[in-house]
Structures are given as structure tokens and as C-alpha cells.
Amino acid sequence: MISIRHLAATLLVSPTLALAQPAIPAPAPVPTPIAPSVVPAPVVTLPASPADGIPAPAGEIPAAATPEAPGEPSDPTERFLVEKILGGTTRGQQLLENGWRIYGWTQGSFTTGSVRRSALPVPFIDRAEQFSLNQNWLHIEKAVDTSRKELQIGGAVDLILPGTDSRLTISRGLLDNQLGRTDYPIDLFQAYLDIFAPNIGPQGTTFRVGKFATFLEYETVQQVTSPFISRSYLFQYDPFTHTGALAITPLNDDVTVSNGIVMGNDNFFTQYRPTYIGQIRWAPKEGKSSIGLGVTVTNPRFDQSANFSYYNDYNLQFTHKLTDKLQYILDASFAHEDNVIVDGRLTSANWFGTVHYLLWDVTEKWQAKARVELFEDSKGIRTGTAGLYTAVTLGATWKPTPWLWVLPEVRYDNNNRGRPFEGNNNMFTASIGGLVRW
Numbered sequence: 001m002i003s004i005r006h007l008a009a010t011l012l013v014s015p016t017l018a019l020a021q022p023a024i025p026a027p028a029p030v031p032t033p034i035a036p037s038v039v040p041a042p043v044v045t046l047p048a049s050p051a052d053g054i055p056a057p058a059g060e061i062p063a064a065a066t067p068e069a070p071g072e073p074s075d076p077t078e079r080f081l082v083e084k085i086l087g088g089t090t091r092g093q094q095l096l097e098n099g100w101r102i103y104g105w106t107q108g109s110f111t112t113g114s115v116r117r118s119a120l121p122v123p124f125i126d127r128a129e130q131f132s133l134n135q136n137w138l139h140i141e142k143a144v145d146t147s148r149k150e151l152q153i154g155g156a157v158d159l160i161l162p163g164t165d166s167r168l169t170i171s172r173g174l175l176d177n178q179l180g181r182t183d184y185p186i187d188l189f190q191a192y193l194d195i196f197a198p199n200i201g202p203q204g205t206t207f208r209v210g211k212f213a214t215f216l217e218y219e220t221v222q223q224v225t226s227p228f229i230s231r232s233y234l235f236q237y238d239p240f241t242h243t244g245a246l247a248i249t250p251l252n253d254d255v256t257v258s259n260g261i262v263m264g265n266d267n268f269f270t271q272y273r274p275t276y277i278g279q280i281r282w283a284p285k286e287g288k289s290s291i292g293l294g295v296t297v298t299n300p301r302f303d304q305s306a307n308f309s310y311y312n313d314y315n316l317q318f319t320h321k322l323t324d325k326l327q328y329i330l331d332a333s334f335a336h337e338d339n340v341i342v343d344g345r346l347t348s349a350n351w352f353g354t355v356h357y358l359l360w361d362v363t364e365k366w367q368a369k370a371r372v373e374l375f376e377d378s379k380g381i382r383t384g385t386a387g388l389y390t391a392v393t394l395g396a397t398w399k400p401t402p403w404l405w406v407l408p409e410v411r412y413d414n415n416n417r418g419r420p421f422e423g424n425n426n427m428f429t430a431s432i433g434g435l436v437r438w
Helices: 004-019 081-087 090-097
Strands: 100-113 131-142 152-160 187-197 205-213 241-250 255-262 275-282 289-297 312-321 326-342 345-361 366-377 387-401 404-415 426-437
Touching: 081 090, 081 100, 090 100, 241 275
Parallel strands: none
Antiparallel strands: 100 131, 100 426, 131 152, 152 187, 187 205, 205 241, 241 255, 255 275, 275 289, 289 312, 312 326, 326 345, 345 366, 366 387, 387 404, 404 426
């Protein structure tokens, strides 16, 4: 007999399945990574780290994920401590006037609940009953101004210096020798060069080369542009970053297409398999809705000799402003991989889900939010335990001042077939976080 949860999962996941048909895109790391080794397939008991063969996925909420430098304040003219100090010097003021941005934030959290040691496979709040300094984030950027129809060069660098979130975001081949040695590694999350060519495409094209954040999935690693302290399974167990080249071309004021070739998901030169990434995004400037369709496509065959995961991912993001203060977001993905070993036999596996968000701007200083997710890990190769995960999260963001945020949340998780939460199939967590922008 079909259970109510399976029926709900089928109904909620159906938008993703409709997109994931033969035509034509997710990352996931682990707090205590397994050392890289040659294994026949991704057989794990904990969520896999990108540096260990199975890539990991992958506040002021953007209308939809775009291939632009993330982490921007909602008001691009808003300045915090570092830029205020720079603005008080002649050379610093020149940098700011020439389009440079230098800022960051420090974010920490504490999680308690029904687990006593680890909230795995729930990402970013896995360290139960202890304080985590999640992110010391530094962002340096020289943005290109696409309204100026002239050749321009820009780029961005993002670092976590350090933070517990780095255990989950480090790409294979770049600073991954820290994994397993410390709970506070350093991550070079992004480092890319932008070249704006005004004569290529209807409104010019920005060519991005280097290591850059994915535009698959709605949530982000950057806490200032992600709604909750914890992250969705869909975000965690799909890509975080890509290394390669990307072309971003606005077709008109409403539609932007992005096309690129990268080395796979969450790897940095040590592995190489040409992978296409792309997105088409419709976001009318005066409209209430936006839609983004994104993919990452390669030969989705697990590399047993290198113990590295290559998979295809198909992603839909939809946002709609219900009122001036209330916004709904849908994030849906389907991913699949071949040549994996499950229960001692070679097989294929897939993982898919939908995440639904409601964001309510109660006042200028308070935002209330809710997230409901259904995530199916059919063979358990992403989370370590097969089953349908159901997660409900309620939270808020309080900003007593623009530079200080308080981030409380409560979350309930369930797996209908396994017991991934310290031997239980249910888990309750309550987290409190704080963020200081500088």
C-alpha cells in the first residue's frame, strides 16, 4: 500500500521529474571526511565530501540563483566596517570609486536537540551540543558594469578564513589535505576572472574563468544570501562550485542564458571530465515571478580508480512574490549516476527532491520563514542512508542593526526507511546563530 508520505513525495517531486527526461542538473561534503582511496564505488556511512570522491553540493534572499558573484548586500551602496575604513583613506577611496568591494562577515551557531554528538546527514549544523564558528568570510570583488558598453575586466575572490563550514565546501584538489585534521579548515571558495565583451550578444557577454559558485539550487554557502543556518539536503548533496569557463549572455532585459565547460562538480584540476553547465533564466525586472532552468551534464559514471563521482543534475527554480512582503520559492532537482556499488553489486542511483520556501518580511528588522523539503536518496549514495527524507524548518532573521543578525531556527527531520540520526529515523534540532558583517 502506498503511504501518505510517498504520495506527497510523488506530487511534490513531479515538477522535477518532468524536467529530468531524456533531453537534459548538485554538492555534498562531510564534517569528518573519509580519506581519499581507491574504492569500487561510493559506499559510505556518512555524507560524502567533494574531496573524497562524491561531490557535495553545492538573509537577504536573491530572487533566484544567478551566475553572478554571491554575497552582495541587498543595497550595493551599503558599506560596513572594512569599506568605511577604506573610504577614510585616499587610496582606499580610489579603490571603492573604481568599483572594488572588500567586505566580509563572521557567523557562529549552537545546535541542540534529540541528537547528542552529530546531526548528520543534516548539513552545516552537524556539530551538536557545541559552538561552531561557521564562517569567517572575506569577499573581494571588482565587478564589471554591463551598462557601460566597453571592454572591462573584473573578478572575485571568496575565502572562509577559517570556519567549520569549510569541512563541507572544500573542493577535491584544493586545500583538501586539511580535511580530517581540523574542524576549522580554510577554503578558497571562489577565485575567478570576468571579462565583459560588449559586442558579443544582444547586450554583451561576460566570460568567467576560474573557480566559481554554482547557479544550481536556490540556497548558497554564503550565510548572508541563504535563508537558514542549516541547509536543505537538495543543496548539500548537489554541486557547490565548478572550475572552468562560463559565458553569461543577457538576450534581453528579462532573459539571460549561461553556458560553460567545467571539470565536473567540486573538483579542482586533480580530476578531469568535460562537463557542460548551463542555465536559462527569465526574471522580468518589473514582474512578480522568475524561473530558472539549469543543468550540469557529463558522462555520469562513477570513476572507481579515482574514487570520484561524476553525475548529471537537472534543476528548476521558481520564485513568486505573493504580496509586497511575502515570497514563495520552489527549488527542485533530479540527479543520477552510473557505475556505483550498492549492497555488493554494480548499479545506477539517483537522488531528487523539492524544497518549498515562504519568506515573510514582518518588519524592516524581522523576517519569518518556513522551509518544507522532500528528498529521496534512492540508494543512499549521497547521505549514507537510503530513504525518503522529510524536513520541516521554521526560522527567523532579526537585524537589530544592518551589521548584526540573529538567526534562530527549529527543524524536524525524518527518514522513512532508515535510521541515519544516531540510530533513529527522526530528529529534532534547535539552533541559534549570530552574524556580524564587517
